[in-house]
Amino acid sequence: MIEIICNGDDEAKEKNEKNEKNTAIRRPKNIKQIGDVSSDRKIYIEDYAFTYIRSIAYGTPQEEQSGVLLGECQKSGEEKCLFIKGVIKARHSGEDGRQDIYFDEKVWNGIYADVEKYFPNLQVVGWFAALPDVTTERMQYLRRVHLDNFAGNMKTMYLINKAEKDENFYLFENGDLKKQKGYVCFYERNYEMQEYMLQKRGVKSVEAPEKDKVMKSIRAIINEKEEQKLQKKNAVFMYGISSFMVVVVLVIGINLMNSYEKMKNLDQSLSSIALQMSNMNDNGSEGEDTAGGVVSVNKLDGNVYPTRQAESAQTDVQQPPVQTEGVMPDTQPSGQSSIAANPEINHAGSGQVQNGQAEETDTAPQVQTEAAQDVQAGAAYETYTVQDGDTVMGICKKYYGSISKFSEVIALNHLEDADQLYVGQEIKLP
Incomplete structure (x- = not known):
């Protein structure tokens, strides 16, 4: 009998465990610890998200408010860290006189629309609920809402009891929601959350003056971000223009060099032709002007x-x-024979030469x-x-x-x- 043992699944599991152990969690630098966070499951929430939840909760003390928490989950060995970077308030239509917390299809459609618009790179990691008072019955209802919509070990619920001003995070453990001993608030430039807060700012916080200062700071940060984007685009555009101008200058320089060489060769040819013509004129050669x-x-x-x-x-x-007629020369040039004068000149223009001279x-x-x-x-x-x-x-x-x-x-x-x-x-x- 031959026994076949497949080790493929075991090897894959060991490989994944090694990768998880070797993966380092990117922890924020500026943090504020609230409560005890010694557990291997830690919750981090960004300050702007935390501030927005509190503004919703305490802006309307007698109403129930809810929404979803957005972020990411990182693992390193046995340690798991949940980072919350965004918050979207659930929009309840108020149909049928319902004023309590619920997540139906219309609510989820509105949430997903805001996620795609403001937080495209984040995922749903939990939800929050703000109640005027938390009773046992309401706690059971919140448990059902959590199981129906946010099932998972690392999906959290942030519960705010407005009457007692009690705020706590919950994680699902052993079939029930378990309150965590503490969490960490961290600070960074959360541009997405800042933009969402400006767009959805409809409820004033209890601390209105301080909130106005925060909003002004948020606007300044967003404007700075937009200016940086514009400057980056302009830099890219100018770089492209500069590169194009360099290419044009190089092409023009090459053409000028080629033209210079051609003109130089033409000048040499003309000089050679002029020199040849000058030599021909000096030597009186054939081909001169007739x-x-x-x-x-x-x-x-x-x-x-x-x-x-x-x-x-x-x-x-x-x-x-x-x-001439009737005239005789007085002297005769040396070297010449004497010529007799003939008094009669032939009218035809011919004369007789004496002493044997030829006619x-x-x-x-x-x-x-x-x-x-x-x-x-x-x-x-x-x-x-x-x-x-x-x-x-x-x-x-x-x-x-x-x-x-x-x-x-x-x-x-x-x-x-x-x-x-x-x-x-x-x-x-x-």
């Missing part, structure tokens, strides 16, 4: 350059002056006249033989350092087409 007359020497196939017969035949020897062509008088004009003007010039790649502008830059005498060179050499030079051609430089 409007200024700067054109390189045209080169044909086979390294043959076009020549002009009339210009290639020019030399530095001065031509004899043109003969001049129609263009000879014009060339001689231009040469004579240069001699008469006393112009002094140098000659330059055109080489491969030379231009009029390039020659001016080479000899004068600028192109200021570009027009004079063209006029002096009587260049009909200033855009073409030929290799071997002699250019006069003024």
Whole structure:
């Protein structure tokens, strides 16, 4: 025979007991002990809740008042502590002439509505009853009300006997309500109870002046709480705005850095292009402005350059002056042969040369006249033989350092087409 033993439930119970022993009860610091609280079941009530119950009880001495107690229960090992932090007065409709204490469906609906509105984080831990006088019969009635509505070992009843001003807490033990020897009143900022007291303030306390001071203090505390909430919301909002502005500034900074790099690269590219164009102008390379007359020497196939017969035949020897009608020159330039004067000038513009001289062509008088004009003007010039790649502008830059005498060179050499030079051609430089 095999016996199976299940230890799961026992292990779970032991684990829960260990957790309960290790759990520390959060006890309030500011407390006032009333009576003997040496039992392992202790009751703590917050001062505002305690004050509100007394104001209800003694505000109407001849009426019965009741309500529920709200709070929480904490355990640590064998010790159990009940903390009461809220109170809700039961609203009796007074139907059917009933003036006693009862909790029907309508009463509970009103209580749960107030719990949800003012004390959403608390639970029902008991109830209170304030009677003008407590008799044996009324005590039995209160016992039935407790068992019907607040069953449980840690559900308490706070009973106030107005006639004798006797106030005591009760817990259910051994099938009956047992009066506790003492309890503890603690003090803290109970904002929920303060707000409920302000909203439900309908009955004045016996100690009216002191109560007014308390209410003023409560209002000040609630206003302070609301201001703190508002400041917290504003701080969160400002933090979000600040974070957004930081992101915007970072994005703008990154875009500016990228734009700066692009502008820097563009500036370098423009500087490089300007430098290249400057070098091309200084070297007189091809591609300069043709409007200024700067054109390189045209080169044909086979390294043959076009020549002009009339210009290639020019030399530095001065031509004899043109003969005019009836006038003979007194002197002759050195290095020239004497030329006989012919008294008769051919009206066609051609003349006869004596002593075996060749007959001049129609263009000879014009060339001689231009040469004579240069001699008469006393112009002094140098000659330059055109080489491969030379231009009029390039020659001016080479000899004068600028192109200021570009027009004079063209006029002096009587260049009909200033855009073409030929290799071997002699250019006069003024």
